[in-house]
Amino acid sequence: MTSPTSRFPLITFVGGGNMASAILGGLVRQGHPVDRMQVIEPWDEQRARLAQQFPGLTLLAAAGPELATPDLVIWAIKPQTFREAAAAAADFLGHPLHLSVAAGITSDSIARWLGSERIVRAMPNTPALVGLGMTGLVARTAVTPEDRTLAESVIRTTGELVWVSTEADLDAVTALSGSGPAYVFYFLEAMRDAGTRMGLPPEVAYQLAVGTFVGAATLAQRSGEPPQVLRERVTSKGGTTHAAITSMDAADIKGLFETALKAAQTRAAELGQAFGA
Ligand SMILES: NC(=O)C1=CN([C@@H]2O[C@H](COP(=O)(O)OP(=O)(O)OC[C@H]3O[C@@H](n4cnc5c(N)ncnc54)[C@H](O)[C@@H]3O)[C@@H](O)[C@H]2O)C=CC1
Numbered sequence: 001m002t003s004p005t006s007r008f009p010l011i012t013f014v015g016g017g018n019m020a021s022a023i024l025g026g027l028v029r030q031g032h033p034v035d036r037m038q039v040i041e042p043w044d045e046q047r048a049r050l051a052q053q054f055p056g057l058t059l060l061a062a063a064g065p066e067l068a069t070p071d072l073v074i075w076a077i078k079p080q081t082f083r084e085a086a087a088a089a090a091d092f093l094g095h096p097l098h099l100s101v102a103a104g105i106t107s108d109s110i111a112r113w114l115g116s117e118r119i120v121r122a123m124p125n126t127p128a129l130v131g132l133g134m135t136g137l138v139a140r141t142a143v144t145p146e147d148r149t150l151a152e153s154v155i156r157t158t159g160e161l162v163w164v165s166t167e168a169d170l171d172a173v174t175a176l177s178g179s180g181p182a183y184v185f186y187f188l189e190a191m192r193d194a195g196t197r198m199g200l201p202p203e204v205a206y207q208l209a210v211g212t213f214v215g216a217a218t219l220a221q222r223s224g225e226p227p228q229v230l231r232e233r234v235t236s237k238g239g240t241t242h243a244a245i246t247s248m249d250a251a252d253i254k255g256l257f258e259t260a261l262k263a264a265q266t267r268a269a270e271l272g273q274a275f276g277a
Pocket residue numbers: 014015016017018019020040041042043046076077078079081084085088101102103123124125126178179
């Protein structure tokens with residue numbers, strides 16, 4: 001007999017860490033039944049955590065015959081362990097769509113390991129945990145429009161998405177929005193610490209910094225105006241902002257930022273080479 005929830009695709013996660021939890025959370029929030037999802041996660045403590053967070057979820061310590069039936073397999077493991085996990089799963093797999101969130105690992109490698117061409121690569125970010133993720137996606141040529149729709153429907157539960165044309169573009173996405181939340185947290189630390197050195201209590205400095213990021217990002221999103229216009233509106237002639245931006249320009253913060261992002265992009269390609277096939 002057909003289960004009343006069987007209209008939902010059956011999804012298996014390989015790896016049940018941060019990213020898998022973020023996507024699982026998004027799916028559950030949007031009403032995807034837990035009995036249409038399963039997770040392969042070898043670490044006992046992490047399985048216990050998932051069991052508590054998502055009661056009723058099927059949790060498996062290793063790949064097995066359960067992998068024959070899913071419509072979608074989400075690879076949410078580290079680039080370093082992907083090859084080993086793929087080897088352990090390959091013999092059990094049916095013919096699902098594969099969605100990988102691993103940084104750097106190319107779809108050529110994944111296709112070779114899994115013997116499948118139906119591969120979408122995604123680069124999400126951790127704000128997916130609160131439904132405000134930003135994900136870049138790229139599809140291998142064999143991926144059908146229906147496959148794209150399935151991948152989109154899953155990722156959309158975690159926030160916004162954009163499709164890019166090439167896997168090289170996905171390395172740039174990785175450097176920009178994949179790693180990007182860490183840059184924001186880094187600035188939050190710097191602003192909190194600077195505020196504290198200027199005499200504010202740390203918690204007040206931190207509250208001001210977070211509120212400023214949320215407010216400025218929301219303003220940029222809603223106004224649709226270019227960031228330099230928004231910046232100029234803050235910058236009074238001969239005023240305080242001008243003093244700060246002049247100091248940042250003198251230190252070439254924008255140039256340093258570009259160097260940093262290019263380092264992340266290069267690292268994504270290196271991970272693909274080092275841990276791919
Ligand atoms: N954390 C982030 O901000 C982002 C991470 N990513 C990518 O997501 C992937 C996963 O990252 P996280 O979730 O942060 O890592 P994580 O370390 O939180 O999760 C990985 C999980 O995989 C499990 N695992 C290890 N070997 C396994 C195997 N053979 N089979 C099944 N599971 C296995 C580990 O026990 C762990 O729980 C990485 O490839 C990373 O590049 C992508 C975007 C953002």
